[in-house]
Every structure is written in structure tokens, then in C-alpha cells.
Amino acid sequence: MTSAPRTRRTPLWVLGAGAVAVIAAVLTALAVFGGAALPERAGPPIEELAVERTVLTPGTIELALRNTGPDPVTVAQVFVNDSYVDFAGGDEPIGRLGTDTLRLAVPWMDGQPYTISMMTSTGLVIEHVVPAAVATPPPDPDFFGLMVLLGTYVGVIPVALGMLLLPLLRRASSTVVRVLLALTVGLLAFLAVDAAAEGFELAVLGGGAFGGALLVLLGAALAFVVLMAVDRWLATRSATPEGGSSSGMRLAAMIAIGIGLHNLGEGLAIGSAYAVGELALGTALVVGFALHNTTEGLAIVAPLSSARPRPVALVVLGLVAGAPAILGAVVGAAVNNAALAAVLFGVGVGAILQVIVQILPGLRGEGRTVDLPVLGGLAAGVAVMYLTGLLVAA
């Protein structure tokens, strides 16, 4: 690094190319000779399949399979609830991480559980359980319209309602604002833990081929870093002219983005749950989510008590936080992929953590300490989320 510049040195690209060439040569030699030097695996082939999507139409159950194991898998026969069935697809062995779709001829009954047993060419049986058979909604405009409505109910409207509390905040003392910010941190922390737990659960369902629980952590880390960069960028842009109120706006924007990313995952979960018939729609769900997510709206406007944002800016903030629920519901219902959902939940977790990191400095009072009201606010935030969460059965 610090060697004398005068001596004649090999150009950097030559060094780099040389190193790459050596690495490539050794890897090739390893692949050709090294592999042959080791014995084959002693045990039988390891056959694993994950069902990434189940589509039920009258008389048919369709399974989207992914080979999550190291060896090719051939599905030779399938029995459903202990009865062999005719099916199409899966004619060729499925290679590692490869996919295939089986269409089973099953005269399934509404609401009945079905155990689908896929017998591989070696006689191994890989089971997939459909807890209760429900016709998968067809991906038509009506269905997507319903998902948009659902996303609006559980995402956009509650956030907007929460933001209506802004005028009250303006009249409040600085202590009240700090308590409200603490409340926000509490509820965000709750969301982060809740989303992480749900993400890990989904990651297990995904079969682990793409990293399992690691997916959640990766998504979280990535979101955290990206949002940090976005925050720095916003800071450099708005540092000069305005000052105080803009930093409140910036924080609100960051919170809105974080909550938006979280709602993307939440919408996804709601959409997939609906697609597999596990979601009880209706007043309870909508009201539950409304109460639950209204607190999110409050979180967005909490930093704005001293700012004078234009109404358009508020609408944009509300959409940034709430609209991803719509996108999530549509994607979740259409794709219903556990691994993708796990990543998105992770992204939500990372985004929320980043927002928490941003808000924390604002919680300190006059004496630069975290006082009792703030701690109370934190606890209240967690409690409110827990209690309103009980209203949501999804």
C-alpha cells in the first residue's frame, strides 16, 4: 500500500489477472482431480422436495415443487389420503433447486384435510398436507380488486386515521411529544419482534433451500443498510436551507418507509392466507387491523409536532406507509411463496430497526436521560400493539 512509487512495479491489473488465473486453475484442477480422489457418498440419495404453492381447482390439486435437497428427485407416483391418483407433470427428474408442477386428479371435498404423498423413484414418500381444501381463487380482476380493497382496509385507511392526530400533537408539550415518540418506539419494537417470529416460521415452511431462517436475517440486514444510506442521502440534501422542521420531516419519512416495508410483508401474509382459505375476512379482521395499524399512523406524525408539512406531503407519507399493504396482498395472493414472504418479513424487520435507531436520540429529555414518562411510553407502545394484535385473528 505504501511502497515507494518510484520503483517500477507490475501494473495492478496484471497482478489481479494473475491471481484470478491461479485461482481458476486450482479450482479447475480441484474439480477435475480432487473430486475423483474422494469417495462417493456412502448413503442413499438425499431426496427433498418443498411445495411452494398449492392450487386447488375442482377435481384437481396442483403442486408447485422445488427440489431443496442435494440430489435429483423423480416423483414416480402420488397417493392422496391413501389412494393412488393420476397426475400430469414431473416427467423428468427435478435437479437441485429445480422446479416442476404436478397436476393431480383428486375429487377433493370442500373443507376436508388431504395428505398428499409423493413417492419417489426410490420408494421414499414425501408428504404435503393441505389442512383444509378450499378452492384457490382464480387470479382474475375481481380477485385482485378484492386484494386491493383488503390492502386499503388494513393498510392505507388505518395509517391515515392515525395521522389525523397530528393537530393534537401540535398543541402538546415537548414531554408529551417525547412520550408519543417512545410509544412509537415501543410499538415498532413490537412489530419488529412479531415480524421476525413470523418470518422465521415462514422460512421453515420454505424448505430451507434458499437459506431458511438466514433469509429473514439477510432481508433485515439489507433493509437496515439500504435505509441507513437513504437517510444519509436525505440528510445531505436537506442539510442546508431549512433546519429543524426538515429533520422532523426526514424522520417521519424514514418511519413511513419503515412501516411501509413492514406493511408489505403484512399484506403478503394476509394475501397468502386468503389464497389458501385460512383467512377469515370480515368485520373482525378489518376493525382489528384498523386499530392495530392506526397506531402506525400516529408513529409517522409523532416527529412532526413542530413541523409544518404541506397536506400533500402528509398524503404521500400515508401512502408510503400504507399502500405497500395493497401491493403485498396482491403479490401474496398470487405468488404465495414462503421463502419470498420470509425475505420480505426480514426486510420489514430491518426497516423498523433502522427507524428505531433514528428515533432513539429524540427520546432523551432535558438532562439527556431517558426519564420515567418515556419509559412508560415505551411500555405502553408494546402493550397497545399486543392488545390490538389480539383483535386480529390472522
Added chain:
Amino acid sequence: MTGSITTRRGFLTVAGGTALTALPLPAGQGPHDDHPPGGSSDGGQGGSGQGGSGHAPDAHGGINGATFRGGAGVDHTFNGFDPRTLLREFDLGTTSTGPDGRTVREWEIVAEDREIEVAPGVRFPAWTFDGRVPGPTLRCTAGDLLRVRFVNRSEHPHTMHFHGIHPADMDGVPMIGRGIISPGEEFTYTFDAEPFGLHLYHCHVGPLAEHIARGMYGTFIIDPPGGRPPADEMVMVMHGYNTTFDGEGNQLYAVNGIPFVYMNDPIRVRRNELVRIYLVNILEYDPINSFHLHANFFDYYPTGTRLESAEYTDTVVLGQGQRGICEVRFPHLGKYMFHAHKTEFADLGWMGLFEVVEP
């Protein structure tokens, strides 16, 4: 297996064109005929080497009942045995007359490990007698002197344990008499054929359940001294395959080696002719098995040790090792199902069809 949901069946409407694949009637009718393989069954379909049945995918499936994918059959040529002919194969051994005038009957039976296609596309590492599951049907007459030369070419220790009456050292169990026959070794079991009836043989090496579940069993018939009335005779060995080797039930159930095989190729019988079924249950891991015949009744001779029918019925239930002779005449033409009336087993492969034709 548990939690079954049986499917309504309506097979009898199966397209008439599939009847082309049915086996021809046996050439001879004597009870001791060793029928030639019915190779002509493939003639109508081309691809005579394949041996599997090329049925239209819409033949079964869905509400028409259980089926393998596309109604396909296995590669009998690869397996080296064909349930469609094995059905009527009786191995009488080679006979000679002993110094005392008795018939001496000899067989050579070879144990070998063999991979067989138990369902289309599914290979099962079987342990076999003579390379087939079930093993050959050994048939003799009461009072014969039997010599069974057992050669173990498997990688595992085995024995041949016969049901019947014989001395302890000919019982084919470990630690008694010659005991276990190790790989590469051989032993000749010598005993008298008694009592007359329908019996079975199987390997008796531990773990016993696995040695049986892997395919080491066969039928052993001792005819009564005067024989039985002439009939169209066939053997049905009821068994299963625990392809996952978890020792908890079976994933496939069958008669004579291959699930669903007689659904694709119905067993042809003649109207009003006496049909005699030697029915043996050797199913491992499940406590019972059963046999049910549609639209007809049969006389049942438990273990075949009495010449009088014990029951006139259409369903019998058998535990492992139980067996009996069913005698039936079909008065009407058409196709008639037979299957386990443990219907879950039926949906997992243990079902078939008789097709009654004009004499």
C-alpha cells in the same frame, strides 16, 4: 396406514377397448398344467418387450378410483416375472420314484437380491426366492417325499421355513437343525408332504418382519391324494411393499407382486367354469388383509385341509399366514372387481378385475 378416505369406484364403465389387452385363456385346463407365459397379451399393443400396459390416462383416476399415474403398468420384462402369467404357474418340481415306491419331488430354489419395479418408476430392493415376488408356487401331492435344495446367492442370510408337518431340523429357523443358511451356502430341506391343503413358505431369519416384507415368501400346495375336481386354478398371494422401510404399514398393496396389475389386464375366466383360487395372505406390518369378490359368491375352504366347504361367502378376512381355497363359478358375463375389503389397501394397489367370457 391410517386416515383413509375411500373413493367411490365406478370402474365397470371402463372403456371397452381396454379389453384387448386382457390375457388369453389358459391353454390347458388340468389342475397340474404349468401354463406357458401369455406373451400374446402384448401383441395388440406393439412394444411387446415392454410388458407394461399402455392404457389411456382417462381409464381410471379421479372419481373412477385409484390408479397409478396414467394407468400405466410396470416393466415386467425388467422384473423378470409377470403377475399375469405367474397367476396360473404351478411348479411341480422334478419327480422320481423312490425305492419304496413313493414319489420323490425335488426343487432348487435360489435366494437372490433383486431390484424390482413395484410401481411404474419406483424401484424396490427386494430379497427374493428365484428372483420373483412372490416366490414360485411349489405344488406336490400328499405323501410325496420332498427335497428342496435351497441355494443362498443373496448378500444376506436366509432360510426356507415351510408351513406343514415336519421334523424340527427341517423347520428352517435359526439355531435349530442347520439353522441360518449364510450367503454362498446351501441346504436341502427334506420332509414329507403333509397335511394336504394350502400352505406357504417364507424366510425365517431375523428381523423376521423385514425378511418377509422384502419379498421372501411363496405358496406351497399339497394336493389331497385323489386331487381336487378339475378347475381353472390360480394363485393369489396378498402382500405389500413398505417402500420407505419405516416398518409402519405399507405404501403399496398387491396380489402376486404388482399393484393394480389385474385392473389393467383383467383375469379372464369362462362362464360357469369352476375357478379355484389359492388365496394366501403374507402381508407384513398390517394386522389383517381381506379378499372380496364382486357380484359372485364362492365356497371357502380354510387352509384347504378339508374337502368340505366351510363357508359360502363373498368376503374373507385373513391374518398374516392365513390362507384358504376359494371355489367359484361365474354365471354372468362381464367384468367383476375383486379387492381387499380393507378398501384402503384396494386404493393403494390391491384391486383387480375378473372378466367372464363365453366358454
